[in-house]
Amino acid sequence: MLSLKLMKYVSAVSPFSPLKWNLRRGIKVAVVGAAGGIGQPLSLMLKLNPLVTELSLYDKVDTKGIAADLSHICTSSTVRSYFGKKELIDALECASIVVVAAGLPSKPGMDRSELLDANASVASIVAKAVSNACPSALLAFITNPVNTIVPIVAEVLKQEDAYDPKRLFGVTTLDVVRAKTFIGELLDIDPHTVSIPVIGGHAGKTILPLLSQCDPKLELDSEEKAQLVSRIQDAGTEVVRAKAGKGSATLSMAYAAAHFVNSLLRAVNHEENIIECAYVQSDLSEAEFFASPVLLGPKGIEKNLDLPEMDDEEEKRFGDMIAQLNKEIEDGVKLVAC
Ligand SMILES: NC(=O)c1ccc[n+]([C@@H]2O[C@H](COP(=O)([O-])OP(=O)(O)OC[C@H]3O[C@@H](n4cnc5c(N)ncnc54)[C@H](O)[C@@H]3O)[C@@H](O)[C@H]2O)c1
Ligand SMILES: O=C(O)C[C@H](O)C(=O)O
Numbered sequence: 400m401l402s403l404k405l406m407k408y409v410s411a412v413s414p415f416s417p418l419k420w421n422l423r424r425g426i427k428v429a430v431v432g433a434a435g436g437i438g439q440p441l442s443l444m445l446k447l448n449p450l451v452t453e454l455s456l457y458d459k460v461d462t463k464g465i466a467a468d469l470s471h472i473c474t475s476s477t478v479r480s481y482f483g484k485k486e487l488i489d490a491l492e493c494a495s496i497v498v499v500a501a502g503l504p505s506k507p508g509m510d511r512s513e514l515l516d517a518n519a520s521v522a523s524i525v526a527k528a529v530s531n532a533c534p535s536a537l538l539a540f541i542t543n544p545v546n547t548i549v550p551i552v553a554e555v556l557k558q559e560d561a562y563d564p565k566r567l568f569g570v571t572t573l574d575v576v577r578a579k580t581f582i583g584e585l586l587d588i589d590p591h592t593v594s595i596p597v598i599g600g601h602a603g604k605t606i607l608p609l610l611s612q613c614d615p616k617l618e619l620d621s622e623e624k625a626q627l628v629s630r631i632q633d634a635g636t637e638v639v640r641a642k643a644g645k646g647s648a649t650l651s652m653a654y655a656a657a658h659f660v661n662s663l664l665r666a667v668n669h670e671e672n673i674i675e676c677a678y679v680q681s682d683l684s685e686a687e688f689f690a691s692p693v694l695l696g697p698k699g700i701e702k703n704l705d706l707p708e709m710d711d712e713e714e715k716r717f718g719d720m721i722a723q724l725n726k727e728i729e730d731g732v733k734l735v736a737c
Contacts, residue, residue, distance in 0.1 A: 427493055428531075429498070432500035435500055436647075439658075441500060450668060454477070455481065462481065467480075484524075488532045499538070500516035511546075518543060519548070547730050549567060550728045572659040593615070599689065600686075605720045610713075612708060612709075665699050666701075
């Protein structure tokens with residue numbers, strides 16, 4: 400009979416074992432927009448992640464200094480730097496995960512949708528390059544307006560014959576992070592212990608935290624609930640105002656994106672039961688793209704989970720957001736068509 404030690408060894412080197420697969424292939428993560436306010440702290444957090452084997456830093460401006468700096472951190476991943484149009488393909492080549500934080504952030508008084516003109520082209524360029532360099536990568540877009548950027552990327556990938564809806568994500572994790580934090584403050588408990596789905600999209604009333612599904616239970620009256628929902632929906636604006644023209648959320652976003660990418664990495668590594676809320680192609684509502692809890696697997700979305708239950712107020716908010724979401728999706732589709 401095989402000893403336990405030997406059995407562990409055999410399972411580690413079996414060609415079908417996840418460990419062997421991972422050791423052989425490694426996991427390259429590319430950060431696009433790596434020199435930015437989100438890109439830099441996100442790259443730092445990814446350098447600290449033991450599941451990353453190679454970290455590829457790309458930006459339109461030089462990333463050499465950032466890469467040199469990060470490369471001195473004593474974790475086992477290698478760091479490579481790329482910049483400018485010519486190096487985009489090399490930066491993405493063979494990446495398992497591409498996370499995109501390139502593009503303009505909001506200024507006070509600006510709506511996220513006003514970023515569309517500036518950021519649509521960045522998203523399209525990255526989508527085209529992904530279709531050439533790493534068509535089977537998982538693709539996570541942070542760039543705003545997320546509600547429109549993700550449909551744009553889907554359209555561009557369709558044109559390139561490289562669209563797989565299971566691999567494309569709009570990152571809405573910051574909405575969940577904020578909901579957990581504000582509820583933790585309210586209940587005076589560790590926010591990590593709070594579980595709350597946030598569905599819909601990533602702008603104004605399309606951000607719908609389902610307080611009725613919060614664990615632990617929230618005992619709030621209707622007005623208190625409305626105030627909490629507004630705080631979560633307007634949290635981005637809270638940061639934009641506080642930064643007074645110097646950008647939008649960067650550090651909390653880097654934390655949120657590092658959490659989301661870590662979940663993708665764990666799923667790529669064949670870990671089971673990894674669930675995250677994300678803005679993805681969906682048939683759960685009348686909007687073609689919708690943020691909801693998805694079960695992740697090595698090839699992206701394994702299953703789009705059913706919509707969580709909602710109380711009457713949430714049902715109403717859900718109904719009220721669909722028109723806005725559909726318009727923002729349509730804006731993206733039209734932009735690619737013309
Ligand atoms: N999804 C979310 O929850 C969320 C949260 C916060 C911010 N954001 C969005 O993330 C984006 C980035 O925000 P930021 O604060 O890091 O902005 P930033 O201006 O600090 O950084 C953006 C980076 O993108 C780079 N860039 C621009 N065009 C590029 C291109 N064509 N190719 C490669 N790199 C390019 C810039 O050089 C810069 O380094 C914004 O659109 C912002 O609105 C999203
Ligand atoms: O509000 C913004 O413009 C940035 C971001 O989407 C956020 O939620 O902080």
